[in-house]
Amino acid sequence: MSEEIQSLPDKAWARVRAKLRQEFGESVYRSWFKPLILRGVDGSKVELSAPTTFMQERIEAQYSDRINAIWKLESGGSITTLGITVLSASSSENFGLNNLELKQDSKTPLVSKNVKVDNPLEAALDSRFTFENFVVGKPNELAYAAAQRVAGSDDVNFNPLFLYGGVGLGKTHLMHSIAWEIRRRDPSRRVLYLSAEKFMYQFIRALRFKDTMAFKDQFRSVDVLMIDDVQFIGGKDSTQEEFFHTFNALVDQNRQVVVSADKSPNDLEGLEERLRSRLGWGLVADIHPTTYELRLGILQSKVEKIGVHVPIKVLEFLAHKITSNVRELEGAMNRITAHATLVGRDITLEATQEVLHDLLRAYDRRVTVEEIQRQVASHYQVRMGDMHSARRSRAVARPRQIAMYLSKQLTQHSLPDIGRRFGGRDHTTVLHAVKKVDELCAVDVGFKDDVEFLRRMLET
Ligand code: ADP
Ligand code: MG
Numbered sequence: 001m002s003e004e005i006q007s008l009p010d011k012a013w014a015r016v017r018a019k020l021r022q023e024f025g026e027s028v029y030r031s032w033f034k035p036l037i038l039r040g041v042d043g044s045k046v047e048l049s050a051p052t053t054f055m056q057e058r059i060e061a062q063y064s065d066r067i068n069a070i071w072k073l074e075s076g077g078s079i080t081t082l083g084i085t086v087l088s089a090s091s092s093e094n095f096g097l098n099n100l101e102l103k104q105d106s107k108t109p110l111v112s113k114n115v116k117v118d119n120p121l122e123a124a125l126d127s128r129f130t131f132e133n134f135v136v137g138k139p140n141e142l143a144y145a146a147a148q149r150v151a152g153s154d155d156v157n158f159n160p161l162f163l164y165g166g167v168g169l170g171k172t173h174l175m176h177s178i179a180w181e182i183r184r185r186d187p188s189r190r191v192l193y194l195s196a197e198k199f200m201y202q203f204i205r206a207l208r209f210k211d212t213m214a215f216k217d218q219f220r221s222v223d224v225l226m227i228d229d230v231q232f233i234g235g236k237d238s239t240q241e242e243f244f245h246t247f248n249a250l251v252d253q254n255r256q257v258v259v260s261a262d263k264s265p266n267d268l269e270g271l272e273e274r275l276r277s278r279l280g281w282g283l284v285a286d287i288h289p290t291t292y293e294l295r296l297g298i299l300q301s302k303v304e305k306i307g308v309h310v311p312i313k314v315l316e317f318l319a320h321k322i323t324s325n326v327r328e329l330e331g332a333m334n335r336i337t338a339h340a341t342l343v344g345r346d347i348t349l350e351a352t353q354e355v356l357h358d359l360l361r362a363y364d365r366r367v368t369v370e371e372i373q374r375q376v377a378s379h380y381q382v383r384m385g386d387m388h389s390a391r392r393s394r395a396v397a398r399p400r401q402i403a404m405y406l407s408k409q410l411t412q413h414s415l416p417d418i419g420r421r422f423g424g425r426d427h428t429t430v431l432h433a434v435k436k437v438d439e440l441c442a443v444d445v446g447f448k449d450d451v452e453f454l455r456r457m458l459e460t
Contacts, residue, residue: 009038009046012074012079013038015074016067016070017029017034020033020063020070023066024063032058033067035051036049036059036084044078044079044080044081045079045081045082045083046071046075046079046081046082046083047083047085048084048085049086050084050085051086056084056086059084060084061208061209062208064084067082068080068081122192122194123193123195125176125180126172129172129173129174129175129176129180130176130177131144131148131151131181133305134173134174134177135294135297135298135301137290137293137294137297138288138291138294139287139288139289139290139291139294140165140169140294143165143170143174143285144174146158146163146283146285147163147174147175147258147285150256150258151177151178151182152185154186157283158283159254159256159257159282160256160281161257161258161282161283161285162260162264162280162283162284162285163258163261163287164260164262164263164264164265164284164285164286164287165286166262166289166325166414166417167262167325167327168324168326168327169288169289169325169326170326171228171229171287172228175193175228175258176193178191178224178226178258179224182224190221190224191222191226193226194226194228195227195228195229195232196227196228196230196231196232196243197229199227199233199243200239203215203238203239203242204239207238219246219249220246220253222250222255223255224256225246225247225255225257225258226257226259226260227243227257227258227259227260229260229261229262230243230259230261230268231262231268234268234269234271235270236270237272240271240272240275241272243275244274244278247278248278257282259279262414264280264286265277265279265280266280267416267427289323290325292319292320295319295322295326296319298326298330299319299329299333300315302333303315308347309346309347310337310347311349314336314347314352318332318333323363323368324363332356332359335355335356336351339351339355367410367458367459369407369418372403373403373421375457375458376399376402376403376454377403379399379450379454380398380402382395382399386400387399387403387422387423388422389423390423401433401437402433402437402451403422404418404429404430404433404434405433405437406451406454406458407421408430408434409455410455410458410459414427415427415430415431
């Protein structure tokens, strides 16, 4: 075979590996795909080799379909089958493979011994996410106080602590803060923090490899279990079931459980009733959308920390404009300071507007629920207060439903979130409004024109 021909599979293999890395993430890639070696291509079959039988079996069970599919794609359809063989230890050393992985026998899990990992399930904690770096304001004071209580006491006061709120409002930050604080106070307490997504992934993996016992043990031996973004397991029945049992086992042993989600236990979709109610047993603390004061406070604290001079006018401008969540606020701030450092110019209001030009334009076009309420109220000549009130007369209820409908259509807010902004109504009320307006639009042309008119007014 000439060198030229031989390099073709190599190139395809590089692309396949890049895809795998992208799809499964760095750590899965490093554990499972990086040690694979391309042996060659024989007709429409590609041969890969794994360093151990253990790896070969698991890759075949778990990843071979996907690897095969990607090969097919990357080879333009010329490769249709995949073979994975085991490379003998002596020959594999010639390929410069990591000896560590070669020594794995079929019983030890694949965790690199170079890194100290107490529990392979453990997700890394962000060193910036501490209580100290968390700015407290009205919208998050309850969640903050509850998190501090959990972190600062050895007794379990409420179980679980359930933190919820929209994206980018500080849930993960608070959870990491709890973990840091508990470890600082008592390094011997075992704290396990992980995302619900990872919990599910690991559970499915354990099922597939029939080692659910080990999986269960890993969870049931911790002192504090924290599961982030638990909405993720909605609709995934067997994972929910397992989570429910893990949860009960820990609570029974008086271990602390902390859970976060984007909605309250009641509003979580696809969750079994018993889990939903169990999650609401402890303390449920919500984080509200930010206020202007909190946004300004966060910006000030951030500026202090990075030690650049930013005029207060710029901070006020940002706090006023970037209202969606803290993550976007931080992003905007980072862009401004990065720009200033790069071009070596002072940060001014003009420069800020210039640098954030695209972001700000998107914001100016984004309609808020409040604007929708105002526009609809004025169109139907009802009071703004009626959007939040409990009055049920048709004259105010209908405009209110239209405003809910338009909020669902024109903003990114979820049904529960919209309900909250209409005087704390339930998400089913919003859902009902959306259906009702749709129905009326279908049968009443005049009504439909009205709604369309309002939509156009709000969109431009
Ligand atoms: P969530 O998990 O709710 O989506 P995160 O905890 O990831 O949100 O927060 C998003 C970003 O905003 C993080 O960088 C976090 O440090 C920051 N942040 C959120 N709330 C605050 C706060 N009150 N004080 C300081 N930083 C905050
Ligand atoms: Mg988060």
